[in-house]
Amino acid sequence: MKIRWRKWNRVVHRDLSYFFTGMTIIYALSGIALNHIKDWNPNYIIHTKEIQLDKSYTREELTEAAVINLLEQLGEIETYKKHYFPADDQLKVFIAGGSVYINLKSGNGLVEKIRRRPLFHQVNFLHYNPIRWWTWFSDIFCVALILITITGLLIIRGKNGIAGRGWWMTALGLIIPVAALILLL
Amino acid sequence: MIIILSLRFQSIYEPKPTDEMNKKFAFGFITLTILFACNTGNKTGQDENKDEILEVALSELMENREKYVDKSVLVTGIIDHVCRETGKKMFLVDPENKERIKITVGKNIPTFDVELEGSELQVTGIFQELVIDEDYLAKWEEELTSKHDTMEEGHAQTQHGEMADQGLHVGDMQQISSYRKQLEESGKDHIAFYSIECIEFAKK
Numbered sequence: 001m002k003i004r005w006r007k008w009n010r011v012v013h014r015d016l017s018y019f020f021t022g023m024t025i026i027y028a029l030s031g032i033a034l035n036h037i038k039d040w041n042p043n044y045i046i047h048t049k050e051i052q053l054d055k056s057y058t059r060e061e062l063t064e065a066a067v068i069n070l071l072e073q074l075g076e077i078e079t080y081k082k083h084y085f086p087a088d089d090q091l092k093v094f095i096a097g098g099s100v101y102i103n104l105k106s107g108n109g110l111v112e113k114i115r116r117r118p119l120f121h122q123v124n125f126l127h128y129n130p131i132r133w134w135t136w137f138s139d140i141f142c143v144a145l146i147l148i149t150i151t152g153l154l155i156i157r158g159k160n161g162i163a164g165r166g167w168w169m170t171a172l173g174l175i176i177p178v179a180a181l182i183l184l185l
Numbered sequence: 186m187i188i189i190l191s192l193r194f195q196s197i198y199e200p201k202p203t204d205e206m207n208k209k210f211a212f213g214f215i216t217l218t219i220l221f222a223c224n225t226g227n228k229t230g231q232d233e234n235k236d237e238i239l240e241v242a243l244s245e246l247m248e249n250r251e252k253y254v255d256k257s258v259l260v261t262g263i264i265d266h267v268c269r270e271t272g273k274k275m276f277l278v279d280p281e282n283k284e285r286i287k288i289t290v291g292k293n294i295p296t297f298d299v300e301l302e303g304s305e306l307q308v309t310g311i312f313q314e315l316v317i318d319e320d321y322l323a324k325w326e327e328e329l330t331s332k333h334d335t336m337e338e339g340h341a342q343t344q345h346g347e348m349a350d351q352g353l354h355v356g357d358m359q360q361i362s363s364y365r366k367q368l369e370e371s372g373k374d375h376i377a378f379y380s381i382e383c384i385e386f387a388k389k
Contacts, residue, residue, distance in 0.1 A: 037270060044269055044299060081303040084263060084280035092265070094303020114269070114299055128272075128295035 006154075013151035016144045023141045030127035033120050042120040046112060051100075053107035059085055062104075067093055071100065074111060238309055243279040243286060246312065250379055253312045258381065260286070260308055261389060264301045266352055272296030274380075276352050277308060287351060287380040294383055305389040310381040315348055317364050318375035325349070329357050351378060 033042030051074060062070070067083045071093060079095040086092055093100040102109035129135045153162045153170065160166065240259040262277040265285065275297045278285045288308055290296060325345035332343065346357040349364065367376050 041269055043272060046269065082263060082305075084265075084278070086265075086278075086283065094263075099302060125296065130295040131293070 009151045009154050013148055013155060016148050016151075020141055020144050020148070023138070024145075026123045026126055027138075027141075029120065030123040033124055034127065041117070042124055043117060044114050044121070045117050046114045048113075049111045051102075051109040051111055053102065053109065056107050057091075057102075057104045059088055059091075059104065062091060067091070070102075071095065074100065076100070076111070243277070243284045244282045247284045247286070247379070250312075250314070250377075254314045254379075256312055257384070258310065258312045260381065261305065262286075262308075264297075264304050264306055267297045267299045267302055268352075269299060271347075272298065273347070274350070274352070275301065277306065277381075287378075288383050288386075289380055291383045291385075294385075297383075306386050307389050308381060308383055308386045310383040310385075313380050313382055315378045315380065316375050317349060317368070317378065319365075319368065321345065321349075322361055322365055322368075325357070325361055329361075349378065 030042075036042075053070070057066075057070075062083075062085075064080075064083070068080050071077070071080055076095050079097070081094040081096060083091060083093040089104045091100075091102040091104055093102075097115055098111065098113040100109060100111050126134065129138065153166060156162075156166065158164065162170070238257045238259050239253065241253065243260050243262050246253055246258060246260060260277065262279045262284075265276045265278040267275040272290075273296060274287055274289045276285055277288055288297075288310065291310060325343060328343045328345050343357055346360055349360060355363070364376065368374075
């Protein structure tokens with residue numbers, strides 16, 4: 001019996017491509033994000049604002065009620081979570097979605113507000129393998145990517161197929177990684 | 186459910202009765218995926234490490250460090266800082282005595298969320314010692330050179346730097362020179378830092 005391998009090849013290529021469309025986009029987006037982790041924070045949007053209190057405070061003065069009152073002066077109403085003193089002249093207040101640092105002597109401080117960056121936070125979370133079964137699933141995805149690539153090479157016949165233009169384009173695409181290995185390794 | 190939907194999908198879009206190949210492929214592929222997912226349950230190293238968990242105050246842990254190295258410990262404190270860049274480490278403090286310890290992700294915890302900051306947590310994990318000596322610093326420098334891309338400030342970019350980072354937000358080169366100075370000042374051949382590799386944590 002003649003095996004219709006070209007038809008199987010198309011089926012494998014088509015269905016794996018459909019099935020892993022979402023995964024490809026997830027890993028591509030998180031790949032871009034992680035490539036540029038030095039230049040931006042893909043996980044969080046962080047805003048900081050310098051503040052200056054009208055007077056200095058002592059640690060003893062700053063009870064929980066006084067800290068809440070201080071926050072209200074800074075426009076942080078009902079955001080208080082907890083506070084502590086990293087040093088005798090420093091106050092750190094944890095607020096919903098951020099924190100406030102104050103130098104008690106100088107009255108200088110910083111309000112940091114932080115929130116998850118939509119989309120990138122979620123795709124990065126998945127990229128970091130949150131649970132063991134996800135690692136297995138992403139392994140399957142990687143194997144599927146190899147299959148999609150190989151089957152893709154074999155779909156087109158003729159002068160634009162792997163025996164013609166396809167071969168040259170594939171070779172061209174390999175030049176950059178090979179050059180990187182030669183130059184950097 | 187997925188299999189039924191897949192077959193249904195196939196039958197709607199490819200109603201040719203002779204084309205059984207597509208159905209077989211879709212069926213086989215999805216079944217394999219589900220089997221993989223089901224057979225790889227969360228059998229983690231957690232249970233192995235759950236024996237003899239020593240509940241200890243952070244101050245006691247830091248005062249008698251050598252006694253607890255490589256042991257399973259449970260400590261309670263406030264999360265002072267979570268790494269914004271990677272989420273792979275956070276710092277737990279005892280507000281009473283200012284003791285602070287680095288908590289790193291274990292194999293079943295991908296990242297820590299910044300929302301944990303300010304929460305009182307009970308962290309269970311393995312207490313670990315990191316010894317930094319001249320050999321460590323030399324390997325770190327070598328790793329940095331091989332990266333072909335150095336970052337002078339902001340955040341450690343190497344594995345050695347990530348391990349040695351104590352949340353100071355300085356680059357690799359700055360950290361290396363700081364540790365080298367600390368080594369010289371200590372008069373010893375090494376300095377040590379301590380951290381807990383987190384197995385699990387819970388809000389108190």
